[in-house]
Amino acid sequence: MAAPSVATLDPADIARVSDLAARAREASRRLVLLSRADKDDALRAMADALDAETDAVVAANAEDVERGRAGGMAEGLVDRLTLDRDRVAAVADALRDIAALPDPVGEVVRGSTLANGLQIRQVRVPMGVVGMIYEARPNVTVDAAGLGLKSGNAVILRGGSAAESTNRALVTVMRRALEEQGLPADAIGLLEGGRDAVRALLTARGQVDLIIPRGGAGLIQTVVTESTVPVIETGVGNCHVYVDAAADLDKALAIAVNAKTHRPSVCNAAETLLVHASLADEFLPKVLAELSGAGVVLHTDAAAGSAAEAAGIPHVEATEEDWDTEYLALEMAVGVVPDLDAALAHVRAHSSGHTEAIVTEDRAAARRFTTEVDAAAVMVNASTRFTDGGEFGFGAEIGISTQKLHARGPMALPELTTTKWIVEGDGQVR
Template sequence: MTSTIDQHTAADAVTRVHEAGGAAKVAAKQLAVLTRADKDAALHALADALLTATGRIVAANDSDLLRGRESGMPEGLQDRLRLTPDRVSGIAEALRQLAGLPDPIGDVVRGSTLANGLQLRQVRVPMGVIGMVYEARPNVTVDAAGLGLKSGNAMILRGGSAAADTNRVIVDVLRNALQTQGIPADAVQLLDGGHEDVDALITARGLIDLVIPRGSDRLIQAVVQGATVPVIETGVGNCHVYVDAAADVEQAVAIVLNSKTHRPSVCNAAESLLVHRDIADTVLPQLYDALTSAQVALHTDGRASEIAGRSSTPYAPATEADFAAEYLDLEMSVAVVDDLDAAIAHIDRYGSGHTEVIVTGDRAAARAFVAQVDAAVVTVNASSRFTDGGEFGFGAEIGISTQKLHARGPMGLQELTSTKWVVEGDGQTR
């Protein structure tokens, strides 16, 4: 039976979210009519304010990191949480780059003039009020605020408790900077209560137009399954690199190493390596040397283990759980496959629909891989780390969608808009 305290806590969360949602709706009305010049000036002001507050932000982040270490937070998650002066500078620069991008609001998607003279235009408009639920990535706080501002959306943010101190300081800085530009501070709000706040946010139909979860599979599934508000699902990244029989070995080693080790704690890092049996004896020893030199722990299937054993490479026998894992750390599963079809079947079974890579010099194999692999991003002869809004030229991204409706892949400004039809006539009646 639910306790009276729990009922009061949930009721308090509903009150908080409804107050925040009401204020956000008012702010969204004002954002919707801002000019691009207004929004771009505000983005530069946000960037300036973050740089000025770097010391406050890093100090708050140090407090979060200390708490995380004391609670046994894995190093990979600490890396996601950590903000240095250089990282704050990079986050501010991303806002400036966002200011340089075209404003999607008002863009005409399509239009026509009917036989009766009615003029039709489908134009981009803001979503309205967007809720973000995410974990220990304080840079997401800034990215979400900036993307929301540029696309005319008010943002209600609920970051993870691991970054609580950092997020409070960042949002305080952003809200003050918005006010200096004559923009409502309630265009960016932070919920820092418990899970009750999340439950209230994702069920606030009529106040929240869209919710975007970003984080672990557990977090995402909890939001997707509990929401009554529309959700864009950003999925986990069990990304594969498949080295085909026709791969250039030197190129394959470079791509696998970059995909796995460039920043292993992010969703576009490769977690699984598949190698065609015809090239396995040639390429795997080189891959093993490169990966183990980078301190990557390997989980290998039977055939991959035989080759590892011959080269004295440290490895552990791979389990079903290993092939399904999103490690977010210096770990990787390895399997030798019979052919391209077997590689695709493996990806179908274990992949998360995020990013899948093929390394091959065979154009027919590349075309078949691209056509048959069901993922938001399919990459030929390049690192999985390029699946990123900034790398795609979108500016900062709100997340990487692995679903198929409305948005798929890195989500930038256009993915944060809806459309409306504008019909102009001259007295026509039906």
């Protein structure tokens, strides 16, 4: 897919993005000078302002919801879009939680004194200007602004058009709170306009330091292929659970069911269950019955289909496509594999590099799985649902990277920083 030539963009969009980025850059130069206390005070002031302006936010959100319903938006999406008073309180609290997290900026990553007396240290510093492109859920607007501020970055936010009024209200409140703290409002920018405005952002290389897309596969693919600004790809999770011959079957049952059904709509939910052939008679009917009982539509290969058939469990025949499908729903592909090699080959062929799990009590099998599977997270005897910034103890999450550059897996505050080498000498020359 070809990136659009900048020349085909409306000059007005380019100018608007340039202006937004220049103001964000100016703001970022102020942010780099702030102490942790300054930033935490501002985050709490933003939270207080959201609490105080709850009515205005809820009213703006009602406009979006009404427009969505009038346009035939599915109820699931309407629910994600909706901000009632409780949800506004929750997003405000999220800012207070971010204030309580340690400041990544200034952390010394490594350092040494060289033979010639030069003292070198690699220090975490803000990225500068970070663009976030995301879809309907308006809580991302507040999270991204908060994580950006805490990590010393100015952000340019581009939410879904369905949440336009809500995002405008949230950003207005947060910008005003920053100004009242004596900080630059332009630390939080909102990009409005059509698709060309997004394209202008994606090609603002040098003006924007990083773009993080959050949303469905289509959004992410567009950003990744069209952007000349560095991107961190997030999210698509075609996660597998492999139940090994040496599995503890109680653990396997609990993990398979939890990984699929605990929250099917998210990227760390499992989409495929692979079962070792030696477990086809005893374990397989049991796990299929449990999944089916939980409402999961089972897409089975021949062997799993036979086991389901024999046990009278509803199932459909898996197509080749099923093995690559991120259902994000109560559906699961189920296959029987003759051995660990076949399981590894299947995962290799179909993994999206997010999270892969093995259930086994065999140390050698676990070791091979964790070594050979190429993914952001590899689990042994644990549900795929644990790949999450909150679960990992990061206290926040800006997304889950499925790429290998810069960050891989759950991203929190340190992943929003870069580093700088500071070299102090006494007149050294080469």
